[in-house]
Amino acid sequence: MGRNKLARFKANEENRNVVQEGKGIFEHIKGNWRKEQFKNEQPIVVELACGRGEFTVGLAREYPEQNFIGVDIKGARIWKGSTIAIQEGLENVAFLRTQIELLDRFFAGKEINELWITFPDPRPRDGDEKKRLTSPRFLEMYKPLIQEEGWIHFKTDNTGLFDYTLDVLQGREDVTDLVYTHDFYSSDFRDDHHGIKTRYEAMFSAKGEKIKYLKFQFR
Template identity: 50%
Template sequence: MARRKLYHYQVSEQAENVIQAGKPLYSEIKGKWNSLYFKKEQPIVVELACGKGEYTVGLGKKFPNKNFIGVDIKGDRIARGSALATEYQLDNVAFLRAGIQYSDEFFDQGELSEIWLIHPDPQVRDRDEKYRLTNPDFLNKYANFLKKDGLFCLKTDSDFLYEYSLETIGNAANFEIIEHTGDLYESHLLDEHHGVKTHYEGIFTAKGYTIKYIKARLI
């Protein structure tokens, strides 16, 4: 293992704002994020596949009246977000190191107000549809975690994932699409990403890719 990656794993193990296997809250946190971790009753927003946590931290800075959780399986990635949240002294930001397929072990029914999915792997091969984070099975998971009228928001540079998600979300009995655009930066919806741009989004836009956006509501 590279020395830098090992260092980031150690950061995750020691950081108070990272919940992962081996830490007491890991098996106790479901349904109790506000009471056991944040210690304040505020709407909970989750970013799935958060990577380095840039979006989670960015939203946490902008909305101190909400609690934010970044979820990713890669400990070396979330360690960077953890360190950044600590640097900014954000007590409304936490990270969960876990696979999204196991998210029902950590979030209870109706516990979340919003779920964000920012530039996930589109998984374009047909045989990988089960890994697409907007497939019907995952959407049903999200619907269980969200409060009524809770929001599910997707940003992607992938035309394929955008069109696929418009179809799957549009066909879902428990969601309705409120807004969507194939070019967020040229849309009236631009303010809805709150001025937070991840490192990879900067790369995508510099290469001329348009950013797509879908906002759906639990019904």
Template identity: 55%
Template structure:
């Protein structure tokens, strides 16, 4: 493990905006994020697989009347987003270091208002279907922690993941399903708030269209 990663791990261990295994609050915030962590009653927006946290922080900049939580297992990635939030003095941002499979251990039923999934690993191999963040397994998890009618969003560069997700949602009769295979050549851009991740900019520079869909949790 390189020195840089060790330094990042050490830094996030001291950050108040990062919750991870070993912290006093780890595993203690289910149903209490508003009262015990953010100390307000604002809506909770969750980004699963947040990576560097660029989307989480970007949304928090635009909407300081909402609480944003980015989840990922990679501490070195979370370090970037948590650093940006600290530098910009954003107190409506938190990062939770967990495997996504653990998500129901950390959020109560209907505690979350909205979910974002931005550029997840597409898991293209058939043996990894259950690991796709839009598989029925994960959609069921989201439906339990998101309030009734809450919105879930997906942004991806991957055509296979987009097609798979759309098929799954149509089979499930997802409500208010809207989608496009070319976000920046559609009238759905307003839903993504003009936020671009580093990888997204690279995809666009390479001429890869960005796919987007959203639906309401049944």
């Protein structure tokens, strides 16, 4: 393991805005994000597969009246967003280092106001369907964690994953207000993210890939 990665892991251990195994808060954060982490009663917005946290931090800048949590398992990536948030004095940002399939161990029912799924691994093989973050398995996990009328947003460059997700959502009776576009930056939804691009989104866009986007609510 390189020195830079070791230094970043060490910083994560010290940074208050990183919640990870080995910290006392990690074991009892479920249901206590506002009280224990943010010290306020503001709405909570969660980004899954947040990577370096560009989107989580970007939204936090735009909405100081909300709390933002990026979730990813890669500590060296989380370090980047964590460090920027600290440097900018953004107290409404936190990062949770865990596997996304364990999300319900860290959030209580209705604790999340809004959820973003941004450029996840498309898992194109049929045998990997259950690992897709928009599969029925994951949707069933998200549903009890989201407050009523809370939006779930999904962005990807991958047409196969996007079409799969649409098929799944359109086949569910508990999904409402589903809207979508196959060309985000030419749509009326482009202002939903205030021009904030992740590193991967910028890379895909530069290659001419159309960014797909949808949002919906559970009944």
